[in-house]
Amino acid sequence: MKSDFIAKHWYASMYEKFENQTHDVDFLLRVLTEQTGNQPQNILEVACGGGRICVPLAKANHFVTGFDVDEHMLLNCYRRMSGLANIRCYQADAAISVWGVAFDLVVMAGNILINIESEIDYKEAQKTLIKNAAAALRTGGHLYMDFDLHNNPTARFNRLKESSYFKGTDELGTNGRTVSYGSVYDPITQICTGTGHWELTTNSGEQINITKCWYKHIPTQMQVYDWLSDAGFTIEHTYQNYTAEPIPEPIGEATNRAIIWARKL
Ligand SMILES: C[S@@+](CC[C@H](N)C(=O)[O-])C[C@H]1O[C@@H](n2cnc3c(N)ncnc32)[C@H](O)[C@@H]1O
Structure with a gap:
């Protein structure tokens, strides 16, 4: 067997073992309930990995599509979604693929903005993901972002x-x-x-x-806000560190995680 296959299989397995936190998923589910009531949403999760986020979304009765570039991570997602009829997943590179259209919600969580694997320039890839999210949403649909943001x-x-x-x-x-x-x-x-x-x-x-x-590429708060605005989003809510506190402008020392709820105009 090729070393690359063995290594990627090992990494996906370690990810499953060690990255199993649920507080960020619980927070997303709370925001979704607050912002959309309990109406089932048609959701796209970008870079869904092993399904840590998209499978609970499906279990909360949403219609979910997840994609990821790494087939070993996706295999764990596929295992986890067994028996759920309202979720599907597929392999694609977020920076160079078309994501589909008319979703109610695009989820870019799990710090994907700072963990993009791509052949294209990093900053361009970050902007591309935000633009692709806009293209994949219906007018009035929302983007949920959850990523690391540090003032220093x-x-x-x-x-x-x-x-x-x-x-x-x-x-x-x-x-x-x-x-x-x-x-x-x-x-x-x-x-x-x-x-x-x-x-x-x-x-x-x-x-x-x-x-x-x-x-x-480590973006500043203003860069992310500008990319969102350029892609046709208006920010409706921000949350600092999984609390109800909005992210201050400019961010302070206390900020380390940014959660953004933005509407496609
Ligand atoms: C930090 S993990 C997050 C996985 C999952 N969302 C979670 O929170 O558990 C980052 C994921 O992004 C995926 N990824 C990185 N670059 C990607 C790209 N260009 N297109 C699609 N997926 C990508 C990786 O394969 C990995 O599964």
């Missing part, structure tokens, strides 16, 4: 220290850990660059080391 990215992302985020053994018997050596943030380009590797041992004892060099 230099302090947050300039850190050179070895750490391991995921560690464990998957269902195929692959054992391993992620190793990060930290990241550096350039305040002029707003690009954060990091390096590390995945250290894996297959079920037959073969060692696999996969180099991981990544970069992300």
